[in-house]
Amino acid sequence: MKIVADLARCEGHGLCVDVAPDMYELDDDAIVVVVRPDVPSSLEKVAEAGARVCPVAALKVLK
Template identity: 70%
Template sequence: MRIDADRDRCEGHGLCADVAPEVYDLDDDAVVVVRHETVPPELERKADAGARVCPVAALRVTS
């Protein structure tokens, strides 16, 4: 599983990092950072949950 982050679309709400801090973080400019190039299997559910709560749909989970 991979996560595509549209950093231009990100508004820095941080909900993804609240839901899945093992997968998502915000940089100093409050823009999403994905912690893993490929999400480990044990974090896939959290990665998906974090992507789903993004209010501006800046995160897309792909297989």
């Protein structure tokens, strides 16, 4: 599984970071950084949850 971020869509709400801090961070401009784009199986559920809470759908899960 992979996580892809659409940086142009990201508005820096940070909900993904709240839900999945091992997967996502915000940079100095409050834009999402996917810490582990290739998601380990042990973090798949949390990575998906972090992507789902994005209010602007800036994160996409690829299986």
